[in-house]
Amino acid sequence: MDTTADLFADRDTANCSIARTLEVVGEKWTLLILREIWYGSSRFSDLHRMLGCPRNLLADRLRTLVEHGILATETYQEEGARSRSRYTITAKGNDLVPAVLGLLQWGDRYRADPAGPAVITRHHGCGGTLSVQVRCEHDHHVRAAAVEAVPGPGFRTRTDPAAAGEAAPRQAG
Amino acid sequence: MDTTADLFADRDTANCSIARTLEVVGEKWTLLILREIWYGSSRFSDLHRMLGCPRNLLADRLRTLVEHGILATETYQEEGARSRSRYTITAKGNDLVPAVLGLLQWGDRYRADPAGPAVITRHHGCGGTLSVQVRCEHDHHVRAAAVEAVPGPGFRTRTDPAAAGEAAPRQAG
DNA sequence: CCTGCTAGGTTTACTTTTTGTACTCAGGTG
DNA sequence: CACCTGAGTACAAAAAGTAAACCTAGCAGG
Numbered sequence: 001m002d003t004t005a006d007l008f009a010d011r012d013t014a015n016c017s018i019a020r021t022l023e024v025v026g027e028k029w030t031l032l033i034l035r036e037i038w039y040g041s042s043r044f045s046d047l048h049r050m051l052g053c054p055r056n057l058l059a060d061r062l063r064t065l066v067e068h069g070i071l072a073t074e075t076y077q078e079e080g081a082r083s084r085s086r087y088t089i090t091a092k093g094n095d096l097v098p099a100v101l102g103l104l105q106w107g108d109r110y111r112a113d114p115a116g117p118a119v120i121t122r123h124h125g126c127g128g129t130l131s132v133q134v135r136c137e138h139d140h141h142v143r144a145a146a147v148e149a150v151p152g153p154g155f156r157t158r159t160d161p162a163a164a165g166e167a168a169p170r171q172a173g
Numbered sequence: 174m175d176t177t178a179d180l181f182a183d184r185d186t187a188n189c190s191i192a193r194t195l196e197v198v199g200e201k202w203t204l205l206i207l208r209e210i211w212y213g214s215s216r217f218s219d220l221h222r223m224l225g226c227p228r229n230l231l232a233d234r235l236r237t238l239v240e241h242g243i244l245a246t247e248t249y250q251e252e253g254a255r256s257r258s259r260y261t262i263t264a265k266g267n268d269l270v271p272a273v274l275g276l277l278q279w280g281d282r283y284r285a286d287p288a289g290p291a292v293i294t295r296h297h298g299c300g301g302t303l304s305v306q307v308r309c310e311h312d313h314h315v316r317a318a319a320v321e322a323v324p325g326p327g328f329r330t331r332t333d334p335a336a337a338g339e340a341a342p343r344q345a346g
Numbered sequence: 347c348c349t350g351c352t353a354g355g356t357t358t359a360c361t362t363t364t365t366g367t368a369c370t371c372a373g374g375t376g
Numbered sequence: 377c378a379c380c381t382g383a384g385t386a387c388a389a390a391a392a393g394t395a396a397a398c399c400t401a402g403c404a405g406g
Binding site: 018026089120124150173 | 179181182184185186188189190191192193194195196197198199201204205208209211212213214219223224225262265267268269270271272273274275276277278279280281282283284285286287288289290291292293294295296297298299301302303304305306307308309310311313315317318319320321322323324325326327328329342343344345346
Binding site: 229255 | 396
Protein backbone atom coordinates (compact mmCIF):
# COMPACT_ATOMS: atom_id res chain seq x y z
CA MET A 1 0.00 0.00 0.00
CA ASP A 2 1.45 3.29 -1.14
CA THR A 3 1.13 5.77 1.68
CA THR A 4 3.73 8.42 0.90
CA ALA A 5 2.31 9.71 -2.39
CA ASP A 6 -1.28 9.14 -1.32
CA LEU A 7 -3.55 12.16 -1.23
CA PHE A 8 -6.22 10.24 0.66
CA ALA A 9 -3.79 9.73 3.53
CA ASP A 10 -3.28 13.49 3.64
CA ARG A 11 -6.97 14.31 3.77
CA ASP A 12 -8.42 16.72 6.29
CA THR A 13 -9.95 14.34 8.80
CA ALA A 14 -11.85 17.13 10.56
CA ASN A 15 -14.35 17.04 7.69
CA CYS A 16 -15.98 13.71 8.50
CA SER A 17 -19.65 12.83 8.79
CA ILE A 18 -18.96 10.03 11.25
CA ALA A 19 -17.19 12.45 13.59
CA ARG A 20 -19.96 15.03 13.13
CA THR A 21 -22.61 12.48 14.02
CA LEU A 22 -20.66 11.38 17.08
CA GLU A 23 -20.44 15.00 18.21
CA VAL A 24 -24.22 14.90 18.61
CA VAL A 25 -24.96 11.33 19.69
CA GLY A 26 -21.53 10.01 20.70
CA GLU A 27 -21.60 11.03 24.34
CA LYS A 28 -22.33 8.51 27.03
CA TRP A 29 -26.06 7.74 27.53
CA THR A 30 -27.27 9.57 24.40
CA LEU A 31 -27.99 6.51 22.25
CA LEU A 32 -29.42 4.68 25.26
CA ILE A 33 -31.85 7.54 25.84
CA LEU A 34 -33.00 7.18 22.23
CA ARG A 35 -33.32 3.43 22.75
CA GLU A 36 -35.66 3.98 25.71
CA ILE A 37 -37.77 6.40 23.74
CA TRP A 38 -38.02 3.94 20.84
CA TYR A 39 -39.02 1.28 23.36
CA GLY A 40 -41.82 3.45 24.67
CA SER A 41 -40.67 5.82 27.43
CA SER A 42 -41.32 9.50 27.02
CA ARG A 43 -41.14 11.23 30.41
CA PHE A 44 -38.09 12.39 32.29
CA SER A 45 -38.83 10.24 35.31
CA ASP A 46 -39.42 7.10 33.23
CA LEU A 47 -36.19 7.61 31.33
CA HIS A 48 -34.34 8.15 34.59
CA ARG A 49 -35.82 5.01 36.14
CA MET A 50 -35.04 2.86 33.10
CA LEU A 51 -31.52 4.14 32.53
CA GLY A 52 -30.32 4.74 36.07
CA CYS A 53 -28.12 7.57 34.82
CA PRO A 54 -27.46 10.82 36.73
CA ARG A 55 -30.38 13.21 36.48
CA ASN A 56 -28.28 16.17 35.41
CA LEU A 57 -26.78 14.19 32.53
CA LEU A 58 -30.24 13.07 31.44
CA ALA A 59 -31.44 16.68 31.48
CA ASP A 60 -28.34 17.78 29.58
CA ARG A 61 -28.57 15.06 26.92
CA LEU A 62 -32.29 15.65 26.38
CA ARG A 63 -31.60 19.35 25.93
CA THR A 64 -28.91 18.60 23.34
CA LEU A 65 -31.14 16.15 21.46
CA VAL A 66 -33.99 18.67 21.37
CA GLU A 67 -31.62 21.43 20.21
CA HIS A 68 -30.53 19.22 17.31
CA GLY A 69 -34.09 18.31 16.37
CA ILE A 70 -33.67 14.63 17.18
CA LEU A 71 -36.25 14.83 19.92
CA ALA A 72 -39.22 17.14 20.31
CA THR A 73 -40.66 18.15 23.66
CA GLU A 74 -44.32 18.81 24.25
CA THR A 75 -46.33 19.74 27.30
CA TYR A 76 -49.44 17.75 28.08
CA GLN A 77 -51.91 17.47 30.93
CA GLU A 78 -53.84 14.48 32.20
CA GLU A 79 -57.14 14.64 34.12
CA GLY A 80 -56.64 16.14 37.56
CA ALA A 81 -52.87 16.24 37.22
CA ARG A 82 -50.57 19.14 36.62
CA SER A 83 -49.03 19.67 33.20
CA ARG A 84 -45.97 17.64 32.39
CA SER A 85 -43.54 17.44 29.54
CA ARG A 86 -42.95 14.54 27.22
CA TYR A 87 -40.17 13.77 24.77
CA THR A 88 -40.93 12.26 21.39
CA ILE A 89 -38.66 11.30 18.54
CA THR A 90 -38.68 13.23 15.27
CA ALA A 91 -38.14 12.00 11.72
CA LYS A 92 -34.53 13.17 12.01
CA GLY A 93 -34.19 11.05 15.13
CA ASN A 94 -35.75 8.06 13.44
CA ASP A 95 -33.11 8.29 10.74
CA LEU A 96 -30.66 7.09 13.40
CA VAL A 97 -32.48 3.74 13.55
CA PRO A 98 -30.22 1.97 11.00
CA ALA A 99 -27.08 3.00 12.91
CA VAL A 100 -28.45 1.95 16.29
CA LEU A 101 -29.86 -1.32 14.97
CA GLY A 102 -26.39 -1.91 13.50
CA LEU A 103 -24.94 -1.64 16.99
CA LEU A 104 -27.71 -3.88 18.34
CA GLN A 105 -27.04 -6.48 15.68
CA TRP A 106 -23.32 -6.54 16.45
CA GLY A 107 -23.99 -6.88 20.17
CA ASP A 108 -26.49 -9.68 19.60
CA ARG A 109 -23.90 -11.50 17.54
CA TYR A 110 -20.82 -11.06 19.70
CA ARG A 111 -21.86 -10.03 23.18
CA ALA A 112 -25.35 -11.37 23.81
CA ASP A 113 -26.54 -12.80 27.10
CA PRO A 114 -26.00 -16.59 27.31
CA ALA A 115 -29.78 -17.00 27.14
CA GLY A 116 -29.96 -14.96 23.93
CA PRO A 117 -30.92 -11.39 23.09
CA ALA A 118 -33.15 -9.56 25.54
CA VAL A 119 -35.01 -7.81 22.76
CA ILE A 120 -35.86 -8.98 19.27
CA THR A 121 -36.72 -6.49 16.55
CA ARG A 122 -39.35 -7.45 13.99
CA HIS A 123 -41.10 -5.97 11.00
CA HIS A 124 -44.46 -4.75 12.27
CA GLY A 125 -46.94 -6.30 9.92
CA CYS A 126 -45.08 -9.30 8.53
CA GLY A 127 -43.33 -10.17 11.80
CA GLY A 128 -40.03 -11.03 10.13
CA THR A 129 -36.86 -10.49 12.16
CA LEU A 130 -34.65 -7.63 11.04
CA SER A 131 -31.13 -7.21 9.79
CA VAL A 132 -29.18 -4.10 8.93
CA GLN A 133 -27.61 -4.32 5.51
CA VAL A 134 -25.40 -2.26 3.27
CA ARG A 135 -26.83 -2.05 -0.24
CA CYS A 136 -25.68 -0.19 -3.32
CA GLU A 137 -27.97 1.75 -5.62
CA HIS A 138 -28.25 -1.30 -7.88
CA ASP A 139 -29.58 -3.17 -4.84
CA HIS A 140 -26.53 -5.40 -4.51
CA HIS A 141 -25.86 -6.65 -1.00
CA VAL A 142 -22.44 -5.15 -0.19
CA ARG A 143 -20.03 -6.97 2.11
CA ALA A 144 -17.61 -4.94 4.26
CA ALA A 145 -14.66 -5.93 2.07
CA ALA A 146 -16.44 -4.52 -0.99
CA VAL A 147 -16.95 -1.08 0.53
CA GLU A 148 -14.80 1.45 -1.30
CA ALA A 149 -14.23 5.00 -0.05
CA VAL A 150 -13.53 7.73 -2.61
CA PRO A 151 -13.12 11.49 -2.19
CA GLY A 152 -16.38 13.39 -2.41
CA PRO A 153 -17.18 17.05 -3.20
CA GLY A 154 -16.23 18.17 0.31
CA PHE A 155 -12.83 16.45 0.16
CA ARG A 156 -9.88 18.55 1.33
CA THR A 157 -6.25 17.82 2.15
CA ARG A 158 -4.29 19.33 4.99
CA THR A 159 -1.69 20.80 2.68
CA ASP A 160 -3.94 21.87 -0.21
CA PRO A 161 -7.47 22.65 0.96
CA ALA A 162 -8.91 22.55 -2.58
CA ALA A 163 -7.67 19.16 -3.74
CA ALA A 164 -11.06 17.53 -4.27
CA GLY A 165 -11.35 14.34 -6.26
CA GLU A 166 -7.67 13.74 -6.91
CA ALA A 167 -7.04 10.92 -4.48
CA ALA A 168 -7.26 7.23 -5.28
CA PRO A 169 -10.11 5.06 -3.98
CA ARG A 170 -9.65 3.22 -0.72
CA GLN A 171 -11.10 -0.21 -0.17
CA ALA A 172 -12.07 -1.31 3.32
CA GLY A 173 -11.81 -4.76 4.78
CA MET B 174 -49.75 4.09 25.95
CA ASP B 175 -50.20 1.87 28.96
CA THR B 176 -47.10 2.12 31.09
CA THR B 177 -48.25 1.02 34.54
CA ALA B 178 -49.16 -2.58 33.76
CA ASP B 179 -46.46 -2.95 31.11
CA LEU B 180 -43.87 -5.65 31.65
CA PHE B 181 -41.66 -4.21 28.91
CA ALA B 182 -41.33 -1.00 30.89
CA ASP B 183 -40.13 -3.03 33.86
CA ARG B 184 -37.47 -4.90 31.90
CA ASP B 185 -33.90 -5.23 33.09
CA THR B 186 -32.15 -2.64 30.94
CA ALA B 187 -28.71 -3.88 31.93
CA ASN B 188 -29.21 -6.76 29.48
CA CYS B 189 -28.95 -4.79 26.25
CA SER B 190 -26.89 -5.47 23.17
CA ILE B 191 -26.68 -1.80 22.28
CA ALA B 192 -25.20 -1.00 25.69
CA ARG B 193 -22.82 -3.97 25.44
CA THR B 194 -21.60 -2.83 22.05
CA LEU B 195 -21.08 0.71 23.32
CA GLU B 196 -19.02 -0.66 26.22
CA VAL B 197 -16.50 -1.80 23.61
CA VAL B 198 -16.69 0.85 20.90
CA GLY B 199 -18.55 3.71 22.60
CA GLU B 200 -15.58 5.53 24.07
CA LYS B 201 -14.24 8.65 22.45
CA TRP B 202 -11.95 8.02 19.43
CA THR B 203 -12.70 4.29 19.13
CA LEU B 204 -14.94 4.42 16.07
CA LEU B 205 -12.70 7.04 14.48
CA ILE B 206 -9.72 4.72 14.88
CA LEU B 207 -11.67 2.02 13.05
CA ARG B 208 -12.58 4.56 10.37
CA GLU B 209 -8.89 5.33 9.76
CA ILE B 210 -8.04 1.66 9.54
CA TRP B 211 -10.86 1.10 7.04
CA TYR B 212 -9.55 4.07 5.06
CA GLY B 213 -6.08 2.53 4.90
CA SER B 214 -3.95 3.40 7.93
CA SER B 215 -2.42 0.60 9.92
CA ARG B 216 0.51 1.93 11.94
CA PHE B 217 0.44 3.70 15.29
CA SER B 218 2.14 6.79 13.96
CA ASP B 219 -0.17 7.10 10.95
CA LEU B 220 -3.25 6.74 13.13
CA HIS B 221 -1.89 9.35 15.49
CA ARG B 222 -1.13 11.76 12.67
CA MET B 223 -4.55 11.34 11.05
CA LEU B 224 -6.58 11.52 14.25
CA GLY B 225 -4.63 14.03 16.28
CA CYS B 226 -5.71 12.29 19.46
CA PRO B 227 -3.53 11.86 22.57
CA ARG B 228 -0.99 9.05 22.16
CA ASN B 229 -1.92 7.33 25.40
CA LEU B 230 -5.57 7.20 24.41
CA LEU B 231 -4.66 5.78 21.02
CA ALA B 232 -2.51 3.13 22.69
CA ASP B 233 -5.28 2.36 25.16
CA ARG B 234 -8.03 2.11 22.55
CA LEU B 235 -5.92 -0.07 20.26
CA ARG B 236 -5.23 -2.39 23.19
CA THR B 237 -8.95 -2.64 23.96
CA LEU B 238 -9.83 -3.30 20.32
CA VAL B 239 -7.19 -6.03 20.04
CA GLU B 240 -8.37 -7.61 23.31
CA HIS B 241 -11.89 -7.79 21.92
CA GLY B 242 -10.76 -9.28 18.63
CA ILE B 243 -11.88 -6.30 16.57
CA LEU B 244 -8.32 -5.54 15.52
CA ALA B 245 -5.36 -7.86 15.13
CA THR B 246 -1.78 -6.75 15.59
CA GLU B 247 1.10 -8.19 13.66
CA THR B 248 4.80 -7.47 13.57
CA TYR B 249 6.44 -7.00 10.21
CA GLN B 250 9.82 -5.92 8.91
CA GLU B 251 10.77 -4.05 5.77
CA GLU B 252 14.18 -4.27 4.05
CA GLY B 253 16.90 -2.68 6.19
CA ALA B 254 14.44 -1.36 8.74
CA ARG B 255 13.68 -2.54 12.20
CA SER B 256 10.51 -4.51 12.90
CA ARG B 257 7.32 -2.57 13.40
CA SER B 258 3.80 -3.43 14.36
CA ARG B 259 0.69 -3.00 12.30
CA TYR B 260 -3.00 -3.10 13.15
CA THR B 261 -5.49 -4.78 10.85
CA ILE B 262 -9.21 -5.26 11.11
CA THR B 263 -10.71 -8.68 11.71
CA ALA B 264 -13.98 -10.16 10.46
CA LYS B 265 -15.50 -9.27 13.81
CA GLY B 266 -14.36 -5.69 13.30
CA ASN B 267 -15.77 -5.61 9.78
CA ASP B 268 -19.15 -6.57 11.18
CA LEU B 269 -19.26 -3.06 12.64
CA VAL B 270 -19.36 -1.61 9.11
CA PRO B 271 -23.18 -1.39 8.90
CA ALA B 272 -23.36 0.49 12.21
CA VAL B 273 -20.60 2.93 11.27
CA LEU B 274 -21.94 3.49 7.77
CA GLY B 275 -25.28 4.19 9.44
CA LEU B 276 -23.64 6.99 11.40
CA LEU B 277 -21.89 8.21 8.24
CA GLN B 278 -25.16 8.26 6.33
CA TRP B 279 -26.90 10.27 9.04
CA GLY B 280 -24.03 12.76 9.18
CA ASP B 281 -24.03 13.11 5.38
CA ARG B 282 -27.73 13.83 5.50
CA TYR B 283 -27.93 16.25 8.40
CA ARG B 284 -24.48 17.60 9.17
CA ALA B 285 -22.45 17.49 5.97
CA ASP B 286 -19.99 20.16 4.88
CA PRO B 287 -21.63 22.85 2.70
CA ALA B 288 -19.61 21.51 -0.23
CA GLY B 289 -20.96 17.99 0.34
CA PRO B 290 -19.57 14.84 1.93
CA ALA B 291 -15.80 14.51 2.18
CA VAL B 292 -15.92 10.81 1.47
CA ILE B 293 -18.29 8.80 -0.68
CA THR B 294 -18.70 5.09 -0.18
CA ARG B 295 -19.26 2.89 -3.21
CA HIS B 296 -19.70 -0.75 -4.07
CA HIS B 297 -16.32 -1.93 -5.30
CA GLY B 298 -17.07 -3.56 -8.60
CA CYS B 299 -20.31 -1.93 -9.68
CA GLY B 300 -19.44 1.52 -8.34
CA GLY B 301 -22.93 2.20 -6.99
CA THR B 302 -23.23 4.47 -3.98
CA LEU B 303 -24.22 2.80 -0.73
CA SER B 304 -27.06 3.06 1.72
CA VAL B 305 -27.63 1.31 5.01
CA GLN B 306 -31.04 -0.28 5.19
CA VAL B 307 -33.13 -2.22 7.65
CA ARG B 308 -34.62 -5.32 6.01
CA CYS B 309 -36.73 -8.12 7.40
CA GLU B 310 -36.20 -11.79 6.63
CA HIS B 311 -38.78 -11.56 3.83
CA ASP B 312 -36.60 -8.84 2.31
CA HIS B 313 -39.06 -6.04 2.97
CA HIS B 314 -37.51 -2.62 3.36
CA VAL B 315 -38.45 -1.65 6.94
CA ARG B 316 -39.02 1.98 7.88
CA ALA B 317 -38.20 3.14 11.41
CA ALA B 318 -41.89 3.41 12.31
CA ALA B 319 -42.38 -0.25 11.36
CA VAL B 320 -39.67 -1.54 13.69
CA GLU B 321 -41.26 -3.50 16.52
CA ALA B 322 -39.36 -4.62 19.61
CA VAL B 323 -40.49 -7.78 21.40
CA PRO B 324 -38.98 -9.64 24.36
CA GLY B 325 -36.42 -12.24 23.37
CA PRO B 326 -35.07 -15.34 25.12
CA GLY B 327 -32.78 -13.25 27.34
CA PHE B 328 -35.59 -10.96 28.47
CA ARG B 329 -35.76 -10.32 32.22
CA THR B 330 -37.66 -7.90 34.42
CA ARG B 331 -36.28 -6.13 37.46
CA THR B 332 -38.90 -7.61 39.74
CA ASP B 333 -39.12 -11.11 38.27
CA PRO B 334 -35.86 -12.19 36.59
CA ALA B 335 -37.52 -15.09 34.72
CA ALA B 336 -40.37 -13.29 33.01
CA ALA B 337 -39.34 -13.96 29.41
CA GLY B 338 -41.80 -13.48 26.60
CA GLU B 339 -44.70 -12.12 28.62
CA ALA B 340 -44.52 -8.46 27.64
CA ALA B 341 -46.38 -6.86 24.77
CA PRO B 342 -44.56 -5.73 21.61
CA ARG B 343 -43.29 -2.17 21.39
CA GLN B 344 -43.37 -0.25 18.19
CA ALA B 345 -40.80 2.45 17.54
CA GLY B 346 -41.29 5.65 15.65
C1' DC C 347 31.38 3.04 20.32
C1' DC C 348 29.10 7.52 20.58
C1' DT C 349 25.40 10.25 18.74
C1' DG C 350 21.22 10.93 16.54
C1' DC C 351 16.81 9.41 14.42
C1' DT C 352 12.49 6.91 14.28
C1' DA C 353 8.53 3.82 15.70
C1' DG C 354 5.84 2.73 19.23
C1' DG C 355 4.71 3.44 22.98
C1' DT C 356 4.54 5.05 28.80
C1' DT C 357 4.46 8.61 32.54
C1' DT C 358 3.10 12.56 34.54
C1' DA C 359 0.58 16.80 35.39
C1' DC C 360 -3.46 19.17 34.27
C1' DT C 361 -8.36 19.85 32.60
C1' DT C 362 -12.89 18.39 31.59
C1' DT C 363 -16.80 15.01 32.16
C1' DT C 364 -19.29 11.98 34.63
C1' DT C 365 -21.24 10.39 38.87
C1' DG C 366 -23.85 10.45 43.12
C1' DT C 367 -26.24 12.92 46.27
C1' DA C 368 -28.63 16.81 47.92
C1' DC C 369 -31.52 20.57 47.07
C1' DT C 370 -35.20 23.38 44.59
C1' DC C 371 -39.56 24.62 42.72
C1' DA C 372 -44.32 24.32 41.19
C1' DG C 373 -48.81 22.26 41.22
C1' DG C 374 -51.97 19.13 43.16
C1' DT C 375 -53.67 16.10 47.51
C1' DG C 376 -55.24 14.89 52.24
C1' DC D 377 -51.14 23.71 55.86
C1' DA D 378 -47.93 19.78 55.46
C1' DC D 379 -46.72 16.63 52.12
C1' DC D 380 -46.01 14.26 47.63
C1' DT D 381 -44.53 13.94 42.76
C1' DG D 382 -42.45 15.38 38.29
C1' DA D 383 -38.86 17.76 36.50
C1' DG D 384 -35.27 19.45 37.01
C1' DT D 385 -30.35 22.29 39.49
C1' DA D 386 -26.16 22.50 42.30
C1' DC D 387 -22.10 20.78 43.90
C1' DA D 388 -18.22 17.74 45.55
C1' DA D 389 -15.72 13.55 44.33
C1' DA D 390 -14.21 10.25 40.94
C1' DA D 391 -13.18 9.00 36.32
C1' DA D 392 -11.86 10.08 31.75
C1' DG D 393 -9.57 12.85 28.44
C1' DT D 394 -5.59 16.00 27.01
C1' DA D 395 -0.84 17.66 26.31
C1' DA D 396 3.67 17.16 26.52
C1' DA D 397 7.74 15.09 28.24
C1' DC D 398 10.07 10.85 28.68
C1' DC D 399 11.61 5.95 27.53
C1' DT D 400 13.44 1.98 24.81
C1' DA D 401 15.11 -0.73 20.83
C1' DG D 402 17.12 -0.94 16.44
C1' DC D 403 19.42 1.03 12.81
C1' DA D 404 22.69 4.57 10.55
C1' DG D 405 26.65 7.56 10.27
C1' DG D 406 31.12 9.02 11.71
